[in-house]
Amino acid sequence: MKAQFKINILVLAFATHFSYAAGSADAPPPSEIDKTKYSPYPEQNYPNQVFFGDTHLHTAYSADAGLAMATTTPDDAYRFAKGERVTSSQGLPARLQRPLDFLVVTDHSENLGIAIALNNKDPILQQNEWGKKLARTYEPRTIDAINKAYVQWFGAVNEAGGGDPMEGTGLDKTMWQRMTEAAERHNQPGVFTAFIGYEWTSGPNGNNLHRNVIFRDGKEAADQVVPFSTYDSADPEMLWKWMAQYEQKTGGKLLAIPHNGNLSNGLMFDDVTLTKKEPLTADYAERRQRWEPVYEVTQIKGDGETHPTLSPNDEFADYYTWDTGSFGEQPKTPDMLPREYARAAWQRGLAYESELGMNPFKFGVVGSTDSHTGLTTAQEDNFFGKVTLVEPTADPVRFEEQITGRFTPDDPSDDQVVGDSAAAGIAAVWARENTREAIWDAMKRKEVFATTGTRLRVRVFGGFEFNNEDQYRSDFAKHGYDKGVPMGGDLSAAPSGKAPTFLIRALRDPDGANLDRIQVIKGWLDTDGKAHERIFDVAVSDGRKIDADGRCKTQVGDTVDVKNATYSNNIGDPMLGGYWQDSEFDPGQRAFYYVRVIEIPTPTWIAYDEKFFGSKAAKHIKRKQQERAYTSPIWYTPGGA
Numbered sequence: 327m328k329a330q331f332k333i334n335i336l337v338l339a340f341a342t343h344f345s346y347a348a349g350s351a352d353a354p355p356p357s358e359i360d361k362t363k364y365s366p367y368p369e370q371n372y373p374n375q376v377f378f379g380d381t382h383l384h385t386a387y388s389a390d391a392g393l394a395m396a397t398t399t400p401d402d403a404y405r406f407a408k409g410e411r412v413t414s415s416q417g418l419p420a421r422l423q424r425p426l427d428f429l430v431v432t433d434h435s436e437n438l439g440i441a442i443a444l445n446n447k448d449p450i451l452q453q454n455e456w457g458k459k460l461a462r463t464y465e466p467r468t469i470d471a472i473n474k475a476y477v478q479w480f481g482a483v484n485e486a487g488g489g490d491p492m493e494g495t496g497l498d499k500t501m502w503q504r505m506t507e508a509a510e511r512h513n514q515p516g517v518f519t520a521f522i523g524y525e526w527t528s529g530p531n532g533n534n535l536h537r538n539v540i541f542r543d544g545k546e547a548a549d550q551v552v553p554f555s556t557y558d559s560a561d562p563e564m565l566w567k568w569m570a571q572y573e574q575k576t577g578g579k580l581l582a583i584p585h586n587g588n589l590s591n592g593l594m595f596d597d598v599t600l601t602k603k604e605p606l607t608a609d610y611a612e613r614r615q616r617w618e619p620v621y622e623v624t625q626i627k628g629d630g631e632t633h634p635t636l637s638p639n640d641e642f643a644d645y646y647t648w649d650t651g652s653f654g655e656q657p658k659t660p661d662m663l664p665r666e667y668a669r670a671a672w673q674r675g676l677a678y679e680s681e682l683g684m685n686p687f688k689f690g691v692v693g694s695t696d697s698h699t700g701l702t703t704a705q706e707d708n709f710f711g712k713v714t715l716v717e718p719t720a721d722p723v724r725f726e727e728q729i730t731g732r733f734t735p736d737d738p739s740d741d742q743v744v745g746d747s748a749a750a751g752i753a754a755v756w757a758r759e760n761t762r763e764a765i766w767d768a769m770k771r772k773e774v775f776a777t778t779g780t781r782l783r784v785r786v787f788g789g790f791e792f793n794n795e796d797q798y799r800s801d802f803a804k805h806g807y808d809k810g811v812p813m814g815g816d817l818s819a820a821p822s823g824k825a826p827t828f829l830i831r832a833l834r835d836p837d838g839a840n841l842d843r844i845q846v847i848k849g850w851l852d853t854d855g856k857a858h859e860r861i862f863d864v865a866v867s868d869g870r871k872i873d874a875d876g877r878c879k880t881q882v883g884d885t886v887d888v889k890n891a892t893y894s895n896n897i898g899d900p901m902l903g904g905y906w907q908d909s910e911f912d913p914g915q916r917a918f919y920y921v922r923v924i925e926i927p928t929p930t931w932i933a934y935d936e937k938f939f940g941s942k943a944a945k946h947i948k949r950k951q952q953e954r955a956y957t958s959p960i961w962y963t964p965g966g967a
Contacts, residue, residue, distance in 0.1 A: 372807040373756040373773060377765060378781050379428035379519070380407065380702040381583055381753045382538050382622060382694035386415075387433040387501060388525075389483075391698035392441020393476040395714045398700025400431045400505055404512035404520050407702050415714040420701055422708070423837060424781075427760050428519035429702060431505065432538045435524045435553035436483050437492055439501025444475065450500070456482065456491035483527075483556070490557035498552045506545040513544075515761045524553045526582070528560040530600070532654015532733060534589035537565060538622070538694075542766040543578035550576050561601045563610075566617045581770055583692065585622035587671070588630050589652045589730065592662030595671040595687055611684035620769050623668050623691040623776045623956055624751040626712050627729065627742075631922075631956055632669040635660065640861055642924060642952070645778075646748040651730040651740030658740065672959060673849045673857035676916040679963070680851060690772030690814045690958030691920075693751025693779075704779035707891070709749040709931035716744045720939040725932070725947065745947040749931045750778040754955070756785070756812065772814025775957040781835040784844075786813050786921045788960040790820060792827040797905040802831060813921070814958040819965025825911035826962060830864060831903040832923045832955070839925040840898025841867055842882040842952060846906050850917035865904035867926075868897060884927045886950040891929045891937040898926040913964060920959040924952050 385403050386392035397415040406412045409425030433439075443451055444464045451457035464475040482491045492498070505522070512520040521540055528535040541548050554568040562584075569580045587594030598604055623630045628648030637643040651658055664670040668691060675687030695702050699717060703710045710717050716724050725745035734740055754775045755768040768774055775784055785803065789810025799805050806829055811817060817826055834841050844865040850858055862876040870880045885894040908919075933949040936942060 370804075371758070372803065373758055373768065373812075374803065375757060375759070376783050377427035377519075377755050377757055377760055379426045379430075379753050379755075379765070380694050380704075381430045381521075381523070381540060381692055382432050382525070382585065382625065382696045383429060383700070383702050384433055384525075384696070384698040385431060385700040386441055387431075387439045387505060388698060389434060389437050389440050389479055390476075391433075391700075391713065392445070393472060393479060394698065395472065396441075396699060397714075400433070400508035401511065403431050403700045403702070404429060404508065406700070408512065408518050412701070414701060414710060414717055415699060416717040416719075418710075418717060420703075420710060422703070423705060425518070426702060428521065428765055430521040430523040430538065430540055431509070432523045432525040433505065434527050435498070435555040436527055436557060437479065437490070438498055438524070438553065439504070440479065440492070440497070442501065443497060450495050450497050453495040454492065457495065484529075488557075490555065493557075498555075502552050503549055506548050510545045513762065516759060519760055519762055519765055521762060521766075522548045526554055526556065526565055528556050528562065528565075529653060530560050530593070531656060533591040533593050533652050533656065534586045535560070535562060535584070535593055535600070536586065537562065537582040537584050537618070539565075539569070539580060539582050540766065540769070541578065541580060542762060543576065544762070547576040547578040563599065563601070563613070566613050569617055579766070580617070581620065581766070582618050583620050583622050584618055585625060585694070585696065586627050586630065587621075587666040587668070588628045588648050590666055591652045591654075591656050591658060592665040595665045595674065597665070606678060606682070606686055608682040608684045611678060611682055611686035614686045615684065615688050619689055619772055620774060621668060621689040621691055622694050624693040624748070624778050625696045626747045626750060627696060629748065629750070629778070630666070630668055632667050633663050636663055636667060636670050637859060642922070642954070645951070645954070646746070646750070646948075648730070648742050648746065650742060651734070653730060653733070655733045657737075669847070669849065669859065672918050673851075673859065676849070676851040676918065677855060677857060680855065680916060688961065690769070690774050691776040691956050692753035692755075692769070692774050693776035694753055695751065704749055704752050706749050706779065706929060706931045707934045709934075712744060712747055718935070718938075720941045722941065724935065724941070725943040745932060745943045748778060752777045752779055752781065754781075754783075772958045773812050775813060775955055777955040778953045780838045780925060780953045780955070782832060782838065782841070782923060782925065782955055784832040784921060784923050784955050784957055785830070786957055786960070787811065787829045788815065788817055788826055788919060790817070790824040790826065792829050792905065794905045797829050797831075797903050802829065811960060813960060816961050816963065818963040820911070820913040820962070825908045826919065826960075827905065827907045828864075828919065828921075828960075829905060830921055832901065834900045834925070839893065839928045839953065840895045840900055841902050842898055842924040842926050843867065843878065844902050844904055845922045845924070846919055847922055848908065848917060848919050850912075850915050852915060862906060864906045865902040867899035867902060882926050884950070886927050886929055886933075888929065888933050888949045889937070891933040893926070893928050895926075916964065917962045918959040919962070921957040923955045925954060927952050
């Protein structure tokens with residue numbers, strides 16, 4: 327054994343010496359090696375990572391959370407999003423299965439921190455009569471007293487032209503700086519991004535026009551202002567004006583994210599301006615596109631992609647449809663629907679672009695939670711509810727608490743309850759790094775997608791030079807950027823004889839469900855100015871067939887065991903990809919294309935709750951669903967248009 331060992335050592339030494347000698351003779355000296363060209367990555371600058379986060383979360387600093395028994399702070403919210411264990415307002419231990427990459431705490435700007443001030447008996451409340459009265463109402467601190475304080479505050483918010491009842495006290499500035507301090511404490515560039523932001527809560531006649539305002543900047547710039555509120559104006563155009571003034575004053579950058587057009591009663595994507603009721607103009611379209619590049623298409627209070635009556639040929643259209651009311655007394659009517667949903671807005675935007683030369687509804691999409699618990703929980707088996715009252719409990723209030731229809735008590739037809747809500751959603755962005763600047767820039771250029779809570783990944787490129795073999799390339803992303811545009815991008819002036827082609831890949835959530843299918847949804851404007859839509863299945867799981875009409879008629883199956891709140895990944899595929907060409911393309915017609923990825927059926931939070939607590943929700947409430955992702959569109963504009 328020792329002799330053999332010695333021989334091997336000698337052989338190895340000889341071989342090493344020989345190789346070195348040969349190399350020394352044949353290889354160029356180090357000085358002759360081109361040190362700038364070996365690695366392909368130093369000059370790579372396209373987005374190469376997907377980051378998941380929430381752009382819409384409330385804590386006790388929001389009056390409608392803090393006066394509804396929430397006690398969580400922005401610090402709690404950031405800690406929770408980073409994967410730390412926290413205690414909920416109801417005393418329950420809570421933690422995410424996996425941390426998020428970024429979070430925006432968007433507490434309402436209207437009397438920001440008023441509940442914190444009440445709870446701490448802040449002397450600031452004694453600076454005017456309204457504050458004194460509110461403090462007296464709240465002081466017993468019983469459930470009844472807190473409810474009365476909430477009603478008192480809400481009455482001030484909804485008083486037309488009433489102004490901020492705490493104006494001049496400095497409450498807004500004090501609480502805003504506490505929020506910006508929290509964001510700075512938790513922001514860790516490259517690891518976790520804590521954005522500064524807030525929600526502007528416009529609701530004329532109870533119709534939802536809310537926007538989340540997201541700062542690209544840090545505390546130094548953000549502290550130079552106090553948040554614009556509906557006390558200042560309920561008109562989005564005035565918000566945009568304030569945003570422009572902020573950028574001019576500070577050199578910073580802002581964007582706004584509207585949400586819940588389904589509760590706007592046709593105002594979110596209206597054909598006239600809010601205040602003056604004037605037809606939309608090119609200037610309006612330019613400003614809206616500039617300040618609102620992204621729309622929150624899915625969240626707790628319903629999904630906003632499309633409506634079954636707007637998309638009757640779409641079997642996946644009826645997904646958490648909330649279409650029976652708003653937060654006011656005005657009843658919902660069918661004519662409002664085209665002005666409430668994203669797909670219809672994209673279609674109408676094409677018509678506006680043809681008429682005005684600018685598209686007011688050219689936006690990308692994200693999902694977020696709109697949770698008022700301080701806990702960003704979009705996972706079905708970890709859903710802490712919309713508000714503190716309905717945190718996990720066996721009490722039927724968990725399912726039955728009313729959300730819409732409160733102002734029409736004699737008309738139950740417009741009621742939506744917590745059991746109707748989705749455990750949604752998540753914002754996903756493609757960026758180079760996990761920083762405020764990189765993620766904000768991704769939202770600005772619309773290279774983002776929305777999920778209903780799953781963390782599946784999807785990537786899409788559109789262009790005129792792709793072919794079928796490109797879907798298998800090892801340099802898929804590089805080729806996509808070199809030869810086309812990503813989600814949120816623009817195509818124009820199709821080369822003669824060419825039609826748009828698309829490369830798509832989707833990967834399941836590693837802790838979630840397999841995929842059912844990938845779809846391309848096309849909207850276009852014909853020569854008569856009429857809008858159309860069509861759905862194409864691009865890739866389907868389990869070897870199913872896509873027919874000549876571009877649709878797969880065979881369903882993926884269903885493994886959900888509702889009683890035990892389980893499912894199996896023995897159907898569907900973990901990854902799907904495809905190449906698709908628009909065979910019906912007309913180079914003279916405006917169009918948009920976006921991708922929808924559908925998962926196999928899985929249990930909803932209702933099923934998990936019923937299994938855990940032994941409670942029972944109403945029969946009509948969903949126990950299973952097919953979660954999904956929506957990408958931002960790619961738009962096509964004819965040459966010279």
